Amino acid sequence: AQRVTQPEKLLSVFKGAPVELKCNYSYSGSPELFWYVQYSRQRLQLLLRHISRESIKGFTADLNKGETSFHLKKPFAQEEDSAMYYCALTTSGTYKYIFGTGTRLKVLA
Amino acid sequence: DVKVTQSSRYLVKRTGEKVFLECVQDMDHENMFWYRQDPGLGLRLIYFSYDVKMKEKGDIPEGYSVSREKKERFSLILESASTNQTSMYLCASNGRVGSPLHFGNGTRLTVT
Numbered sequence: 001a002q003r004v005t006q007p008e009k010l011l012s013v014f015k016g017a018p019v020e021l022k023c024n025y026s027y028s029g030s031p032e033l034f035w036y037v038q039y040s041r042q043r044l045q046l047l048l049r050h051i052s053r054e055s056i057k058g059f060t061a062d063l064n065k066g067e068t069s070f071h072l073k074k075p076f077a078q079e080e081d082s083a084m085y086y087c088a089l090t091t092s093g094t095y096k097y098i099f100g101t102g103t104r105l106k107v108l109a
Numbered sequence: 110d111v112k113v114t115q116s117s118r119y120l121v122k123r124t125g126e127k128v129f130l131e132c133v134q135d136m137d138h139e140n141m142f143w144y145r146q147d148p149g150l151g152l153r154l155i156y157f158s159y160d161v162k163m164k165e166k167g168d169i170p171e172g173y174s175v176s177r178e179k180k181e182r183f184s185l186i187l188e189s190a191s192t193n194q195t196s197m198y199l200c201a202s203n204g205r206v207g208s209p210l211h212f213g214n215g216t217r218l219t220v221t
Contacts, residue, residue, distance in 0.1 A: 009149065032207050043113075044152075044199065044212040086151060088210075095140055095159055095206055096167070101151035 002027045004089050006100035013077050014108050021072040021103050023087030031089045033070040038084040077107045115213040128187040132200030141183035146197040190220045
């Protein structure tokens, strides 16, 4: 069965420090992977998707098929990055999206 | 910009009541979804719909039903609310398989 694992419930870093939010998935085919973010009192919104290969708000994520990972990285964390982050997976031919349990990022001043 | 609107931000209902959660999207999207969001459990799919009057069960459909009579509207129904259905409910839509989901603001339901 497809699964998305985010091992950290909470990640606290200081402002200016590098950030890495981990995401591992289980799927034998070619997945489509996404990172969603939910800021306080806002709706869940797309941050980035792996096929775009773009950087959004300084965040990047690379799909590593060998390690079945899609970690989210930012070299210098900002206080406004504090939010809940979800990794999600879908596969071709299916309507379903599988979400991880989420990681709360706290950026400390 | 896609707008997904959930009719209520907060709802408080009593055990045994029938509850309707409404969701409307304005981008002519084919697919609509209902998730519940619980701390430590992430988002879990309740039901989804890929066309008017078409629906499929997600991972946790027990105790829920849905209705999609019009393309833009997708309703989640709790036939007889129970306290373990206290949660945040998120509606989402997308235009085609594999494209990103667009979420509503959520409805926080409390069943007492």
